[in-house]
Amino acid sequence: MASSSSSLSSAPARGGNPLEELTGRVKALEAGFRAWMAKQPIHVEAAVTTAVGVVQGGALGGLMGSLTADGGSPFPMPPPPPNANPQAVASFKQAQALAGGPLVQARNFAVMTGANAGISCVMRRIRGAEDIQGSMAAAFGSGALFSLVSGMGTPNPVASAITSGVAFAVFQGGFFMIGQKFSKPRGVSEDTYYSSTRNMLQELGLEKYEKNFKKGLLTDHTLPLLTDSALRDVKIPPGPRLLILDQIKRDPGLAKAQ
Structure with missing residues (x-):
């Protein structure tokens, strides 16, 4: 029981x-x-x-x-x-x-x-x-x-x-x-979310691809998660994709979550 x-x-x-x-x-x-x-x-x-x-x-x-x-409706629409x-x-x-x-x-x-x-x-x-x-x-x-x-x-x-x-x-x-x-949070600029990304691209001489990151909403927070397919989706060519992924792998500051 x-x-x-x-x-x-x-x-x-x-x-x-x-x-x-x-x-x-x-x-x-x-x-x-x-x-x-x-x-x-x-x-x-x-x-x-x-x-x-x-x-x-x-x-x-x-x-x-x-x-x-x-x-x-109690007031039907009359014809013209x-x-x-x-x-x-x-x-x-x-x-x-x-x-x-x-x-x-x-x-x-x-x-x-x-x-x-x-x-x-x-x-x-x-x-x-x-x-x-x-x-x-x-x-x-x-x-x-x-x-x-x-x-x-x-x-x-x-x-x-x-x-x-x-x-x-x-x-x-x-x-x-x-x-x-x-x-957008008050007092926070959109560029704040891309500071690490911008520095990385400048070191690699790939500054012109910053707009691709912004179009794809690939912020600093997504850097550790980047893959070749993600970079390809935002129309970054194969060569720059290899350089970016290699830089993220070699740089401890980029390889960990922001």
């Missing part, structure tokens, strides 16, 4: 917290997925990233459309007058595109978020880092496609798509700059 009661009291301790276990499994899956994606060619990563963005955007758009559907001028009709079409039902909004948001995710992925792989140029390019593409698919461009879809793309790009660029400003 005593043994059974002791086993019952120890059961919760062996089981642990189910929520923590689930969270740990989810994080492990996310880490594994990111590691797998990093090894894939650019077209595979872009396709998978776009598909994930489409699913997320479609779900969000469907939810928003179900909350703002005309059927559930028969003799309305083209500008009034265009304005009505734009409002109708933004107030569509669940399926319409799911389609619109799926296109917008999928395009943004896919273009961002390609730009990040091409430029070696997530920067404002790539962010604005992705926003322009998503804004232009959103305008075309949603029907906001009546009567001139091309001009409207360009205008929407530019507006999206400007807003995204502003948000990116604000985010970058607040993400």
